Amino acid sequence: MKTFLERVNVLFSYIIKRFLSMLLVIFIVITVTFFLMHLIPGGPFSSERALPESVMQNITERYHLNDPIHVQYFDYLGNIVKGDLGPSFKYEDRTVNQIIEESFFVSVKLGVLSIFISLIISIPLGIISALLKGGWADRLIMMLSTVVISAPNFILASLLIYLFSLKLGLLPAAMFEGFEYMILPAFSLAGFSTAFILRLVRTELIEVLQEEYILTAKAKGLSMPMIIYRHCLKNIMIPVISYLAPQIAAIFTGSFVIETMFSIPGLGRHFVTSVYNRDYTVILGLTIFYSAILLLLNFISDLICAYLDPRIALDSNEET
Amino acid sequence: MALLEVRNLSVTFDFLEGKVQAVRDVNFEIEKGEILGIVGESGCGKSVMAKSIMRLICDDYCNLAGNILFNDVDLLTMSEEHLQKIRGNFISMAFQNPLSSLNPVLTIGLQVAEPFLIHTDMSRKDAFLKAQEMISKVGISDPETRLLQYPHQISGGMRQRVAIAMALALEPQILIADEVTTALDVTVQAQIIELLKKLNKELSSSIMFITHDLALLTNICHRVIVMYAGQIVESASVDELYNDPKHPYTKSLLQSIPRIDKKKKSLTSIPGSVIDLRDLPDGCAFFARCSFRKDVCKTSPELQQIGAKRFCRCHCL
Numbered sequence A: 001m002k003t004f005l006e007r008v009n010v011l012f013s014y015i016i017k018r019f020l021s022m023l024l025v026i027f028i029v030i031t032v033t034f035f036l037m038h039l040i041p042g043g044p045f046s047s048e049r050a051l052p053e054s055v056m057q058n059i060t061e062r063y064h065l066n067d068p069i070h071v072q073y074f075d076y077l078g079n080i081v082k083g084d085l086g087p088s089f090k091y092e093d094r095t096v097n098q099i100i101e102e103s104f105f106v107s108v109k110l111g112v113l114s115i116f117i118s119l120i121i122s123i124p125l126g127i128i129s130a131l132l133k134g135g136w137a138d139r140l141i142m143m144l145s146t147v148v149i150s151a152p153n154f155i156l157a158s159l160l161i162y163l164f165s166l167k168l169g170l171l172p173a174a175m176f177e178g179f180e181y182m183i184l185p186a187f188s189l190a191g192f193s194t195a196f197i198l199r200l201v202r203t204e205l206i207e208v209l210q211e212e213y214i215l216t217a218k219a220k221g222l223s224m225p226m227i228i229y230r231h232c233l234k235n236i237m238i239p240v241i242s243y244l245a246p247q248i249a250a251i252f253t254g255s256f257v258i259e260t261m262f263s264i265p266g267l268g269r270h271f272v273t274s275v276y277n278r279d280y281t282v283i284l285g286l287t288i289f290y291s292a293i294l295l296l297l298n299f300i301s302d303l304i305c306a307y308l309d310p311r312i313a314l315d316s317n318e319e320t
Numbered sequence B: 001m002a003l004l005e006v007r008n009l010s011v012t013f014d015f016l017e018g019k020v021q022a023v024r025d026v027n028f029e030i031e032k033g034e035i036l037g038i039v040g041e042s043g044c045g046k047s048v049m050a051k052s053i054m055r056l057i058c059d060d061y062c063n064l065a066g067n068i069l070f071n072d073v074d075l076l077t078m079s080e081e082h083l084q085k086i087r088g089n090f091i092s093m094a095f096q097n098p099l100s101s102l103n104p105v106l107t108i109g110l111q112v113a114e115p116f117l118i119h120t121d122m123s124r125k126d127a128f129l130k131a132q133e134m135i136s137k138v139g140i141s142d143p144e145t146r147l148l149q150y151p152h153q154i155s156g157g158m159r160q161r162v163a164i165a166m167a168l169a170l171e172p173q174i175l176i177a178d179e180v181t182t183a184l185d186v187t188v189q190a191q192i193i194e195l196l197k198k199l200n201k202e203l204s205s206s207i208m209f210i211t212h213d214l215a216l217l218t219n220i221c222h223r224v225i226v227m228y229a230g231q232i233v234e235s236a237s238v239d240e241l242y243n244d245p246k247h248p249y250t251k252s253l254l255q256s257i258p259r260i261d262k263k264k265k266s267l268t269s270i271p272g273s274v275i276d277l278r279d280l281p282d283g284c285a286f287f288a289r290c291s292f293r294k295d296v297c298k299t300s301p302e303l304q305q306i307g308a309k310r311f312c313r314c315h316c317l
């Protein structure tokens, strides 16, 4: 049995190890994206309307595009270390940092609401479905979830807009000016993960209920709700959390489709427009930002899973 | 009146491919303070019978018939809520495999404290103190540390003790111990048996001790029931059974254990294999493997009373 201090030590060295490996991954992401970007033919300023030679000269000068590529690379790395993702090529007076700052929190607000909605709906429904396995309620829930999973989210969004804005006039269909503006886009975003988590919960619960320790719990005199609460919930949450980490990263960095449909100034559309504009620094900056969030969330989810399931050893030398 | 009376208990699993008659018309009782052994080959329906006493198998494809009278109340017709008050409190069960029967993601402490938490209005703190007391009572050293550990962090013997501590937490009137020693090595086996005997004396709880190892039973039981293919084929006190087995199956079971007092050169194992419960023959279930079989054995034998508390199911008595 490890003492408390030893365990804190294991946790601490695990966190440091993970951070170092995350830095390495980010570095690789930066490098690969940077050089790939320069392989794409055409530059950010080669638009249909050709610019005069002298103007081109000026711009390339200003963004150091004439420097040898390795010099540009090291410049870029140096700036990133300082937390500066550089200027946008398309929007002259804006930096990538500004773009992220302006729109990230819009996407996060929407994302938190939509994740909350999916969890609050999917977990109880998944449990009900598992308990009534094969019954009509289960079949109905499974059928609906199949529909939601296979339909693209703009269909759900259009449906919600049609029903709640156009027909019933209850909720606004566009813009982002308050909580009620978030409801429809959040539900549209939540659709897929709700259906997906519901299925995860159902499958996992059906499996856990077959375990012999559930019989032990029953033999102790526990009621079914208590058995689910105390003996199943932790197990169910492990796959849910592993699934949520990348899902949250994707939702926090915005959805192009939903943001466009509801005219929300989120981060998602920048991913698409920056590629369209060949806005190198924005593409690079957003890619790095997204990978950083993804890595961080994966790390947090691993920590939570290790907390939920004591058999997962954080330290590889730890006895199991 | 006995503490537990099982009357005409039958358990049938209904599958699309056919029926499995895991328990067939079983009758027995357990007196207060008695240790009753149930013995039989793997697959003869011991666990199914034990679980059905607490009504733990109640899938839609499973049929339970008969009566199980506990203090004269039928457990089979009781409401689920009422049954929950009895399970773990008056009748409790320790399962065959201690690793899979303990929840891997909950601490030992919580699992042993759980019976106190649900059946008494003890505070959480008191329940854990009681759990600690139980853990040391079943002979686990350093109980304070164990409370915070998880099942995978302790040894198999300890896990079995934890399972027993859990089952004995509220001093039940009946403990059903389903092959609690099978997965353990001989020394730990002996310790667990001593533990059960001690607890039986101190708390005067009855124990239903299930095993497929007849040799173990002499050490612990007062009375033994021999099961074959879901039926009771013989029931007798331990001494009677050992010194004067009546049923051919019991005889061959006894022959297959090494005994110091009988000069036997080699171990015999029972020829043939365990009968398939899906496809039971019309006559005696042991017919195919019996060395005493006659023509009359093609009809089913009844369980006959052959002594004060002795029964045997055989045509050739």
Ligand SMILES: Nc1ncnc2c1ncn2[C@@H]1O[C@H](COP(=O)(O)OP(=O)(O)OP(=O)(O)O)[C@@H](O)[C@H]1O
Pocket: B013, B020, B022, B040, B041, B042, B043, B044, B045, B046, B047, B048, B049, B057, B096, B179, B212, B277
């Ligand atoms: N839940 C179930 N569904 C269907 N059949 C079952 C179920 N549980 C047990 N059986 C069948 O019932 C029969 C008796 O099984 P049981 O587990 O009672 O045997 P056992 O005597 O306890 O054997 P062992 O010594 O291996 O524990 C077996 O043929 C088994 O396949």
Ligand SMILES: [Mg+2]
Pocket: B046, B047, B048, B096, B178, B179
């Ligand atoms: Mg068994």
